[in-house]
Amino acid sequence: MSEGRQEPNTVEYFLQDIEHHGRNERTAAAYERVLSDYEEFLAARFEKTPPEASYRDCMAWVHELRATHSESTVATYASYLNRFYSYLERVGHTDENPMTVVLEEMNESIESNPTRRDVTLPEMRSFVGEIRHPLHRAIVTMLLKTGIRAGELCNLDLIDLHIDHEAQSWQPRAHIAGRPDSLFIATEHTYGRESGGERRTASNKRKRETVVPIDEELKEALLRWLAVRPETPSSAPSAPATGPLFVGTADSWGERLTPDIVHHVVEGYARDRGWYRTGGGAAENVTPHYFRHFFTTHLRDRTGDRGIVQYLRGDVASDVIDTYTHNWGDRVRETYLEHIYSVTP
Incomplete structure (x- = not known):
């Protein structure tokens, strides 16, 4: 987090979200009490905010609950925290x-040596080949070939x-x-804050x-999408083209996609393939983050x-990453185009 920039209150945003989805006052109050206690626990014990917490931090909280609560209550509180983090992942x-x-x-x-589902490249090509919808094909191809997060995909502008x-x-x-045939991924977009003239739904x-x-494969998928992309007010011929790259083609026609929509799209195809099961968890389910x-x-x-x-993922690294930044054309692009896999059957 940069100096002077305040981390948004993720608990507050989540509570607003469940209120908007019609949760009754009693349920909302229970979530608020549990999550507020959890937030205070993290700050006091580890000097962390919820987005910074690890599995070990969450487990420490569960262990502390067990000293004063029954197993059924601990399980209920853990389910609240699970839903909270599922929300943080989506946005x-x-x-x-x-x-x-x-x-x-x-x-x-839990398995003694947990691993993610192992999808082979031929299997992934078959999976992508069955996606006919231009928007869905572009979304999945973009996720697979760039390692971009769902929220970052939603924040892309033309x-x-x-x-x-x-x-x-x-x-x-x-x-x-x-730099023709390239994609710029910014850092400034933050959930709930205005950026580029609109309030963002993802960070x-x-x-x-x-x-x-x-590469040519992703380029083709994007061109097919652009050929049918609905116009938005900012993408009309009389206005500067600063609107979102990916917009809805169903209920949210012409509106910027949200992480929930992207997850729903991927989940639908993954379920049809037998790659997603409710309650399956990260080790089993194919999600947008699985593509990363x-x-x-x-x-x-x-x-x-x-x-x-590391550079392409946008990870924090040493000064060597600055070398890749400055040698983008000579090193990054050439290496990427030489080695990136095909996802077309």
């Missing part, structure tokens, strides 16, 4: 839900895309004006601005260059 305030493993341990069903094709009618932002957890190359894991694993294995993968 981009945390990469993964730390309560997933805690609940598995509480249910005594000007964040520089695509070398006549379909581009807008002027890309200065960061990528001289960009990225610690560094990143320019990600676009898939990208990291496969590209790192193909390039043998952890630094480039």
